Amino acid sequence: MHPVSPEREAREVPLFLQIREILAQRIGSGTIGIGGRLPSERELAAELGTARMTVREALRMLEGEGLIYRAERRGYFVSPARLRYDPTRHVNVMRLIPSQGHVAEGIYLGRQLTRATGSLALMFGCQEGAPLILERSVAVMNGRRIEYGEHFLLEEAIPGYLDFPYESPLTQTLERRHGIRTKMIGFRTRPTNLFGIPTEALEVRAGSPGLYITRIKQHGGRVIEVDREYWLSDALEIVVGQFPNPHEA
Amino acid sequence: MHPVSPEREAREVPLFLQIREILAQRIGSGTIGIGGRLPSERELAAELGTARMTVREALRMLEGEGLIYRAERRGYFVSPARLRYDPTRHVNVMRLIPSQGHVAEGIYLGRQLTRATGSLALMFGCQEGAPLILERSVAVMNGRRIEYGEHFLLEEAIPGYLDFPYESPLTQTLERRHGIRTKMIGFRTRPTNLFGIPTEALEVRAGSPGLYITRIKQHGGRVIEVDREYWLSDALEIVVGQFPNPHEA
DNA sequence: GAGTGGTCTAGACCACCAA
């Protein structure tokens, strides 16, 4: 190990960070409450005597921190407390949201037939090209779309699945209808910027900060379901194991 | 559940996304290899016949996806494969890096005495104001600073700790020197934009995308260590449980 | 139709890095 590294010179704080600070304080102090709308970019620029792009940089900062979110072309709003989400547990998103005091709504985007390729085949541990069923959906919390999900099912492992329409939640449906009780065996997650299909489904700007989660579910010794979830970054935090909840204390 | 939502109109793809695509292809095809440097913002702008800010937007996109990273005022570089990190296991970062074929280096930033307040007191389950020891460090992978860590220790639970200098790795030191074998009981993580102390320690621009991780460690039925880690977003992915490794397949 | 964010331009000056 090295000894202490040299301290950096103190520099003047950039303007956009000063603006970030001003806005963060207005939010923290409750001047703008949860769900409240911030002034428009142009209003803030005029008020603070700066250019619009500088204000945007500050807003982008707060968005990346999860303090605020954008509603496309409608404005910036203060984010509610993050959903606490444990991907190792088998809780359905549509049940998680109301369990933490929010209003949940689901949007079903339809079913597709596809085939296992690349990393999907690897995760299923099946042949390349094996038939898969894909169910797509969006989770809505308090009227805001926060998660786009793709659920891949190994067709040959769930005979008769295609004879029925989609029913939420998927896990319960598999158990009740097909006698299959899946078990979560692992997940993987990384931050990313969203674009393409997820941003279209979530109705947000391409480039919005997000969290990508992959989950693997097993039954009878083999993988029968792989989920890919794209969350808006400010909407959740991942909590695994024993962790005190600051909102209960 | 709602029926299928109406498809959005196809829109013209914004210029910065087209540029993102061009650069992503150059990276994916190996035209610019791992660790390779991208042309400068001005060069790209000239080559593509656009303004510098538009190029920056594309580069910011790729940075948020983790495909590239910035070295402050030195340029943009192609990111290596993400470190696979399981926070539920008790692997020290300085051992994790070499175990995945990279060169690790540690920078020790020193020790401070502090007190448990707010969420720290909550996580320790101790009185507000209880004395804590704070050890600060930075992890370097292949010459790049990728993680800034704060390790809080409950002073009264580790008698004599202050009589010795810091020794890495902390977990092994606690066991060998004090007979304390800690146990990871939970972690929490969320994406965020870094600024302040973490960005200074990591020598990156304020606003760089990052991942914040808190870990709690127990011994003898009580929490004795809380870690706060700030990772550069592109440097890792979190993998918990059984998950096939695409690099081994 | 007024207002919003989304995109884009064409500059500027600065601090910092490498040579």
Next chain:
DNA sequence: TGGTGGTCTAGACCACTCC
């Protein structure tokens, strides 16, 4: 010392939302 990214300005036009 020349080139880099970091910051900032002052506009522009557009698609879209809400009224």
